[in-house]
Amino acid sequence: MTTDLIRRRTAPRHLVSSIIYHCVMLLFAAIFLLPFYWMVISAFKSNIEIFSQPIAWFPDPIRWENVSALFARTDFPFLRQFANSVFYAGAVAFGTCFSCALAAYSFACLRWRGRNLVFAFTICALLIPPIVTFLPTYIGWSRLGLNGTYWPLILPSFFGDAFYIFMLRQFFLSVPRELMDAARLDGASEFRIWWQIVLPQVRVALVIVALFAIVYTWNEFFGPLIYLKTREDFPLSVGLFTFRSQRAVEWSISMMGATFTAVPMVVLFLFTQRFFQQGLATKGLK
Amino acid sequence: MSSVILTGVRKQFGSIEVIKGIDLTIEDKELVVFVGPSGCGKSTLLRMIAGLEDVDYGSIEIAGQDVTERAPAARGVAMVFQNYALYPHMSAYDNLAYGLRRAKVASTEVDRRVRDAARLLQITDLLDRLPKAMSGGQRQRVAIGRAIVRKPEVFLFDEPLSNLDASLRVEMRSQIARLHRELQTTMIFVTHDQVEAMTLADRIIVLKGGRIEQVGTPRDIYHHPANLFVAGFIGSPTMNLFPAKVISQDGRQVALHLDSGPRVVVSGVAGSAAAGTNVTLGLRPEKLQVARAVDGVDKIQGEVTLAEHLGGETILHLSGPHGPMIVKCDEDFDQMPGLKVDVTLDMTGANLFDAEGQAIC
Numbered sequence: 001m002t003t004d005l006i007r008r009r010t011a012p013r014h015l016v017s018s019i020i021y022h023c024v025m026l027l028f029a030a031i032f033l034l035p036f037y038w039m040v041i042s043a044f045k046s047n048i049e050i051f052s053q054p055i056a057w058f059p060d061p062i063r064w065e066n067v068s069a070l071f072a073r074t075d076f077p078f079l080r081q082f083a084n085s086v087f088y089a090g091a092v093a094f095g096t097c098f099s100c101a102l103a104a105y106s107f108a109c110l111r112w113r114g115r116n117l118v119f120a121f122t123i124c125a126l127l128i129p130p131i132v133t134f135l136p137t138y139i140g141w142s143r144l145g146l147n148g149t150y151w152p153l154i155l156p157s158f159f160g161d162a163f164y165i166f167m168l169r170q171f172f173l174s175v176p177r178e179l180m181d182a183a184r185l186d187g188a189s190e191f192r193i194w195w196q197i198v199l200p201q202v203r204v205a206l207v208i209v210a211l212f213a214i215v216y217t218w219n220e221f222f223g224p225l226i227y228l229k230t231r232e233d234f235p236l237s238v239g240l241f242t243f244r245s246q247r248a249v250e251w252s253i254s255m256m257g258a259t260f261t262a263v264p265m266v267v268l269f270l271f272t273q274r275f276f277q278q279g280l281a282t283k284g285l286k
Numbered sequence: 287m288s289s290v291i292l293t294g295v296r297k298q299f300g301s302i303e304v305i306k307g308i309d310l311t312i313e314d315k316e317l318v319v320f321v322g323p324s325g326c327g328k329s330t331l332l333r334m335i336a337g338l339e340d341v342d343y344g345s346i347e348i349a350g351q352d353v354t355e356r357a358p359a360a361r362g363v364a365m366v367f368q369n370y371a372l373y374p375h376m377s378a379y380d381n382l383a384y385g386l387r388r389a390k391v392a393s394t395e396v397d398r399r400v401r402d403a404a405r406l407l408q409i410t411d412l413l414d415r416l417p418k419a420m421s422g423g424q425r426q427r428v429a430i431g432r433a434i435v436r437k438p439e440v441f442l443f444d445e446p447l448s449n450l451d452a453s454l455r456v457e458m459r460s461q462i463a464r465l466h467r468e469l470q471t472t473m474i475f476v477t478h479d480q481v482e483a484m485t486l487a488d489r490i491i492v493l494k495g496g497r498i499e500q501v502g503t504p505r506d507i508y509h510h511p512a513n514l515f516v517a518g519f520i521g522s523p524t525m526n527l528f529p530a531k532v533i534s535q536d537g538r539q540v541a542l543h544l545d546s547g548p549r550v551v552v553s554g555v556a557g558s559a560a561a562g563t564n565v566t567l568g569l570r571p572e573k574l575q576v577a578r579a580v581d582g583v584d585k586i587q588g589e590v591t592l593a594e595h596l597g598g599e600t601i602l603h604l605s606g607p608h609g610p611m612i613v614k615c616d617e618d619f620d621q622m623p624g625l626k627v628d629v630t631l632d633m634t635g636a637n638l639f640d641a642e643g644q645a646i647c
């Protein structure tokens with residue numbers, strides 16, 4: 001009886017498949033992590049060591065002075081650009097959450113004439129490639145005299161985004177209608193119902209939308225490149241690029257900058273991982 | 287004075303008319319129950335009274351005021367939902383207090399009222415808990431508490447007990463009856479549980495397809511259903527219906543020839559029934575008796591298809607010459623499926639329906 005159980009637990013077929021599974025996963029993990037690893041070790045080498053043959057898989061010596069060198073550069077205001085990125089990503093995330101949650105609430109929870117038609121149009125907006133509208137939008141912002149500021153980059157996020165509206169609507173649909181009815185009977189205004197009753201039920205979805213928006217904006221390159229003019233205004237994405245194009249030779253400082261750009265996103269993801277699992281596992285895009 | 291008066295109320299969803307003209311007066315302090323088959327518009331009508339659905343035609347008056355165009359919170363109504371609809375992220379206390387805070391009631395008064403309601407419903411210990419840490423019965427009590435604290439003119443209940451198990455349902459039913467006595471408020475209660483309707487209601491309103499079929503006290507509706515639909519819908523087990531032909535009418539007495547054989551006389555007929563017309567005789571299961579062989583008396587032959595022993599009594603399902611029959615009889619009468627029996631009819635309190643299905647007796 002006991003031997004039976006033990007034998008079954010270590011059934012060879014399962015053991016083998018489990019080993020294969022883990023090997024494959026480790027291999028893929030290694031492939032995906034390699035560039036990241038390369039970036040980090042390069043940040044702690046000198047320019048010559050980076051390209052030395054044979055490849056050095058660990059920096060020797062570890063050049064910690066590269067860190068202070070990055071922050072000391074006058075032609076690469078890293079901290080300033082880091083702050084710009086935080087502001088840019090934060091504002092876009094806030095605007096996206098706010099506007100998309102309002103629109104999604106209306107589409108999912110309120111009844112009004114033409115609702116489905118308007119929703120269909122909203123979804124159609126997903127089909128228009130942003131590059132097509134780029135030039136007219138650019139000209140528009142120029143006429144308004146707002147080129148060279150963050151307005152063209154941030155303001156649009158306060159007017160919703162089709163994908164996030166669609167995603168949030170799915171979550172809002174799962175909130176029982178009776179909750180809102182009860183709040184209506186309790187005398188809450190529509191805005192208060194949205195804010196105090198419905199939003200707390202879809203917290204997970206909001207965190208996910210905020211994260212998507214932050215990561216996307218953090219890496220956003222084309223928009224800031226077109227609209228912003230001065231080095232002091234650039235976010236990190238454009239800052240890193242322009243620094244590299246000025247000084248193509250200084251790889252280690254570039255890599256140090258790239259490392260410091262990537263780390264916040266990794267940390268952010270580690271802290272919010274459970275929301276992703278919760279959100280996608282429970283309701284998500286059903 | 288918190289009566290509710292509905293006048294010519296109609297409601298359409300798209301092109302489908304769901305409520306087809308309801309005229310109804312609910313008296314002050316009355317407990318009325320809406321019953322009817324699924325999809326007949328009970329919830330919709332209740333939600334219209336609450337102001338959660340627009341009224342397409344007609345008007346609704348509560349406590350002497352026309353509230354047809356008023357917001358839900360301004361009507362003096364409170365509603366308890368089938369799935370409780372407690373705010374999941376708020377403690378029981380905050381659930382109860384939410385409406386009062388919206389109404390800008392002073393916080394000491396909020397506290398007093400919440401604690402009073404909690405005491406009345408015996409949920410004081412639960413006040414700090416979130417809904418997810420409560421049992422179904424506890425949630426339901428909190429939901430009722432949320433309605434009570436606002437001191438509404440009218441309570442609306444939409445099948446509040448249907449998610450509870452049988453014994454809890456009985457307990458909550460008596461709690462609601464007690465609340466009605468103590469609070470002395472008008473209550474409208476939706477259910478499709480017969481027993482709930484019969485035990486709670488001052489008056490029952492039977493709905494079908496968006497229309498009122500009958501309004502009356504539980505006894506009225508049980509003993510004098512207005513038509514075949516109500517006769518078949520109210521009462522469990524259901525009323526036996528026998529197709530018959532009128533032989534003759536003598537004042538308030540009508541002689542019938544049942545299609546299944548026997549001739550019987552129904553007394554107390556109010557309408558007129560011409561000889562030869564088709565009618566339907568309705569008899570409650572307790573008015574039928576089973577005997578193994580009775581001579582000389584008119585009887586109907588049946589075969590036992592199912593015997594349900596309920597302890598105190600037995601419900602026999604028979605297949606007769608004109609469809610199924612149901613008989614309520616004593617426990618000691620043990621009948622096996624397949625057994626052939628004779629059924630005799632007790633004509634006191636018989637119901638008679640004309641060819642259109644309207645009661646004439």
Ligand SMILES: Nc1ncnc2c1ncn2[C@@H]1O[C@H](COP(=O)(O)OP(=O)(O)OP(=O)(O)O)[C@@H](O)[C@H]1O
Nearest residue numbers: 299300304322323324325326327328329330331478
């Ligand atoms: N929002 C809506 N849109 C369209 N049709 C609806 C809507 N709400 C209800 N209906 C329809 O109205 C009819 C009555 O619904 P209602 O919920 O009032 O029935 P009910 O008597 O409460 O039934 P049940 O006993 O199953 O709760 C149903 O046919 C339903 O399909």
Ligand SMILES: [Mg+2]
Nearest residue numbers: 328329330444
């Ligand atoms: Mg209903």
